[in-house]
Amino acid sequence: MQMYTTYRVKIKQYNNIFKETVAIYRHAVDYLITVCLENWEPVSALTGRNRFAYVEHLVHATKNNPCPAYDFDAKFYKMPSYLRRGAINEAIGKVFSYKSNLADWKKNPVGRKPSYPKAGYVYPSMYRTVMYNQTGDYTAQIKVYTRNTWDWITVDLRRSDMDYIAKYCRDRKQCAPTLQKRGKEWFLDFPFEERCTLNNTSVHNQTIVAVDLGINTATTVSVMQSDGTILGRHFCKLPKETDHLTHSVNRIKKAQQHGNYKTPRLWAKAKGINHDISVKTAEFIMETAVSYNADVIVFEHLDKTGRIRGSKKQRIKLWRSQEVQSIVTNKAHRMGIRVSYICAWGTSSLAYDGSGKVSRGRDGGFDTYELCRFQNGKIYNCDLSASYNIGARYFIREILKSVDENSRLRIEAKVPQCCKRSTCTFSTLISLNAELVSVAA
Template sequence: MKIYSTYSVKIKHYNHIFKDTVSVYRKAVDFLINVCLDEWDNIFEIKGNLLQQQYVERCVHTTKDNPTPIYDFDTKFYKMPSYMRRGAINEAIGKVLSYKSNLANWKENPIGNRPSTPKAGYVFPSMYRTVMYNQIEDYVAQVKVYIHNTWDWITIDLRKSDMNYIYRRCKNRKQCAPTLQKRGKEWFLDFPFEENIKLTDTSIYEQTILAVDLGINTAATISVMRPDGTILGRHFCKLPKEIDSLTHSINRIKKAQQHGNYKTPRLWARTKGINHDISVKTANYIMDIAVLYNADIIVFEYLDKNCKVRGSKKQKLKMWRSQEVQSMVTKKAHRLGMRISRVCAWGTSKLAYDGSGRVLRGKDGDFNTYELCKFQNGKIYNCDLSASYNIGARYFIRETLKSLNESSRLRIEAKVPQCSKRSTCTFSTLVNLNAELMSLAG
């Protein structure tokens, strides 16, 4: 698979010289959006992005073979570099395509406001090599910008630490055309990199997986499992210092709101920063364990957080950055050739891993914490650890049944009926499944 990553390099000494370039580019995109809206019936019939771009370019650009285009683009945007013009055309086609798609969906189900006409918005131009960007030295480059009412080259200095990072870490990756970006009052060149990664293709019967249960109190509970149910390791990522700091920061916001100060951007910025730090440390911990055991797959729960949250713990759930942790782990794992999988999250914590039924947590089990639970048979166990067993078991059950032919699968489901309903599978189901597979093989 292909992985894309972007690294920003700060441009030194310049603050305002790029404003006109970005302004001209955005005006060109707005002009081309109107062209695409007028010509959309013809553009939509053309198959292929390159052919669509060529059609729009013939409508706006004067050449020897096309002396009288339909739209007067060249007069309004005199001597715009050809690659920047084509980049603006592609940007306009993409925005109009998205608008038409949203409009069609709205007409089928008219809920909410009608989609608004697309605008250029905060787009930035790509600095294509040789025509827009040239690397002169290791830390010096030339870019073509709109200056003094014309397009001309200027020399820029790039921050040494940023370029050294690229030379050291990205030398084996394919470098694509950089994009001019503004963040705050400073300007950057964002360098995209492309790399081809071959993901692991280990058989299901030989895989080692990390079953990860993401939690609020315990950041991550990890069980390293084999297909036969063997547990190679159990690991807990607890960040008490960070959790206390987050709680203290939230309490400061509450106190400010109690005194009528509802706009607290600095306090919220600090809170979000602490929360992001928790996500980063959790993702790094998971990847360290994955590398330690040379795991093939990292298995998460499929956590849908789009529903409305109710109850006394709703603020903790809203602040829970489970999606961000999964996203960071996915990017890191793919770079190392590991795969990511997700299983049904229903009942992984409610059902005991030994198949004894629902567990008792908190006050129901006479505990002061939700970390512990009591099984129906009286056994006391760590609830998150039990959930991680169930997560790994559901992955192996699903993949094992998929690898069997129809007759074998039906025979297994007749012997182990719990396999047929994935939302109630537990670790004990995997043990029973492996026992039946052994009997069939014998």
């Protein structure tokens, strides 16, 4: 599989000189969007490079096309050819997306009608040799619009950023950088392409890392095999970082109580601590996976869209579960480890031994939310029970996918809990393996 990663490099000395370049590029994209909409019927009939070539024929004058239908060259005089082609591709993509969304809305007119496409906050790509040239380890030349013409300027790149790329990205293919603005600073975003080969271990021979991401405990990890054997249980709590985050959030609350609603520095500190928690959590998961030579890392599919209610909604909003999953996915794929997701419903509320729903926190008579009480009276760590269920649901799904239809129906008749994946627990996996052993015998 192909992986794409992007690293940003700060431009040190220039600031306002890039504004006009970006403005011209966005105006060009808006102009080309109008061209595509007016000629969408012939454009949509073409595919791939033919679609791009047709739009370029409409706007750009050449020896074989001296009089194009639109005066793009007059409006954007001496615009670099690669920048023009990038704007054409951007415009075609936006119009294609708009037409597709509009067709879907007409079939089912729910919500607002898709708005007219605009360039928005797009940024130009600095294509090699014609827009960007690396002149040294920490210097480069880029072509921008300055002094009423397109000209080259030399920019200094931050030393630490370039050293990082030279150290960690030398084996990857570097693509054309993109000029980006973040806050008041300008960056060159360098995308890198690499190929990774994921393992193809049979489900019956796999070792998985079942991960339960939490708010109180950063993550609870169980290392499992397909027969239900638990090879390891590990907890990552990060109490010091959690206390720092709580302290930072309380400072923001105190400032807001005194009327300071805009506190960018306090929020920047809280976000930095939160990001540090995400990075350390992802590192813990990867270290566990590597130490056990795991084949798959299994997460819950956590959908955090929609309105959040309750007294702990701020903690849930600050919970960066998706960031942890994204970091782990990138690192795991680079090492050939697969990443899978299962249904999150009931993994924490159902006991792993199949005894039913658990009583958690005050409902179970505990001062902490980490412990739970099963219906049979057993007291257990709730996150650890959830990690068992997460790993079990993955194995149940993969095992049933690997058998033929008749065998699957026979197994589901003997183990009816397998029919509904959202209620499967660790005990269901044990029953499934017992049935597979009896069938094989």
